[in-house]
Amino acid sequence: MAIQLLRGTLSLLKWGLCAVGALALALTALIATPLQRPPELRSVSDSVKGIDFTRQVALEQFQARDGTWLGYRHYQPKGPATGRGAIFIHGSSGSSGTINFVLTAELAAHGVETWALDMRGHGASGTRGDIGYVGQLEDDLVDFVAHVRKSAPDLPLTLIGHSAGAGFSLRVAATPIVQDLFVRTVLLAPYLGYDAPTNRPHSGGWANADVPRFIGLAALRKLGIDCCAQLPALAFAVPVNSEAILTPVYSDRLMRNFATRGYRLDFAATTRPITIFGGTDDEMMISENYAAAVQAIKPDIDVKLIEGINHMGIVTNPKAVNAIAEDVATRGSGQS
Template sequence: MNLRTVLSACAACAVLLLVALAAAIAFGGPTRPQPMLSISNPFRNVDYSALPPLSHYAARDGTQLAYRRYAPAGGAAARGSVVLVHGSSANSQSVHPLAQSLAGAGFAVYALDIRGHGDSGPHGDIAYIGQLDDDLQDFTGSVRPPRPSTLAGFSSGGGFAIRVAGGARQALFDNYLFLAPYTSRRAASFRPNAGGWVAVGVPRVVALTLLNRIGVTRYNHLPVVAFAVGNASAAGLVGTYSYALVTNFQPDEAYQDDIRAIREPAAVLAGVDDEVFLAARFAQVFAEAGRPDIPVTLVPGSGHIGLTLDAQARAAVVAAVAKLDAATRPMPASASQAPAPIGERAY
């Protein structure tokens, strides 16, 4: 085979690869799964009459991002604070009963509308991977939650909490509580398609991952996952996530490194009957990451959404936060202002 033939073959392969990438990006997006009623139906019985109004803080790009504040019951001084991060597709309203329970126990509670959700910018997308980390630092710097402070994330929000807890800005909070957290599609706790909650546009994910590895990010706004919600816009939910948002709203790809790098007190809670994740395997996930010391508690009788709605589960969350606070050594309030370069990670 002469050189000209080899070069022609290489050129043909390159053309085929470009065509395949273009096709995956253009046509490889997700299809909407059927609504998952076990996720949506429990909210029908929630009383939102005491839902606090939205407040806003300015992120570094000038965007006004939303949150709800719950004052400690009875006007008492806060015994500490809890910042709640909702799950995928949702917003601050979804953790209302849990926030009420924590406020009733004397905590100042802040329920966030993560960027891309609720009243925090356009739904389903962010500007760059790492923007959510920046937003969280901007929140703590602006609002200054009372110490000791706990970041408690649910489901995908729990995965984001793992990302923060194992990253360069973990000192923003004194404690971390992971509620039925998403860790990775490769983790032992993951059910296929999250039990029917998500559909992934695998071809597009693969193509965009390859492009990101060579620094091409211009297509990161394209949707790559769809959620099993009905009329998402009518319900104030988010139907799809872009590549940038789904990548940022979870642990890093090397999720075990994130878990291994956690230095602040942390704990895991999940419902025994979780239909999205395999709750009985959360202990295995953390042990395999080298952190069997992070306790995992399973709440009887609770499913995935029930972990934030059921009275028994909410009481377990309150007890877990109190236990973390009892063991923590609060950082100075100024620690929440410590700058971190955009996108910086530490392991």
């Protein structure tokens, strides 16, 4: 009897080890799958044509809690100040120095004191394409607001994000420790996640995720193993040899942090007013689906569509930037 029991135990152990080995091989194969960069998306590359960069202000820096210097640009209000401020979060691959400065300069022209931040992993902030841990971007934003408050202690601040930066801004709006730093959130052509009805496949050709690697790393985290998050997991359709300006690839942890936790979860957790602006000609997002998708969760979310505007036009086209700047300049001072 004892011998049979021992044989049974050894057999179970053998098959258990085989299963563990098979799982390890499967996860290794998933994680080892190489990331494929998509071809250049011309609608994004061509958006720089005709842009007047003379309105862009100089880059400044502040020090985050871990000692890293992060970049930003500060646009003083032009003409009569509105008594309102804004912090702008750029989209995927970009920075405060890319063409979204057309909007931040226009906000200042409307009397809104505006700060545009290079999110860690972009521009002049930290290691390009990577961060230290998921949640570091929220920590950086808290540190940046503290820096802003040294010169503007009482200015009501609106958080504005574009595309992936809008997804992150929604994440912030749903985070108790951060959401109260802002009186209002404005989302421009927001990327709400792969499962949102507002997202075109692969963001219209802009982004390509390493899905097998993402699944493998997610499975490891479920098993309590948090490793390899520095591996590249998301690539963008930027021009060849544009790395000096743009961030072509995100690590797994940057990809997960610079996004919502899930748009349904995040919208449900928001407590301050939110406005969404979309363009009817957006090649990355299905703008006509924004209202139904978000108002099913929060009916009071304001959704505005601008005719004839594509994804980058929402931050560069004169019609769009004027409408957004007018909105920010006249709202967000305690009222919705």
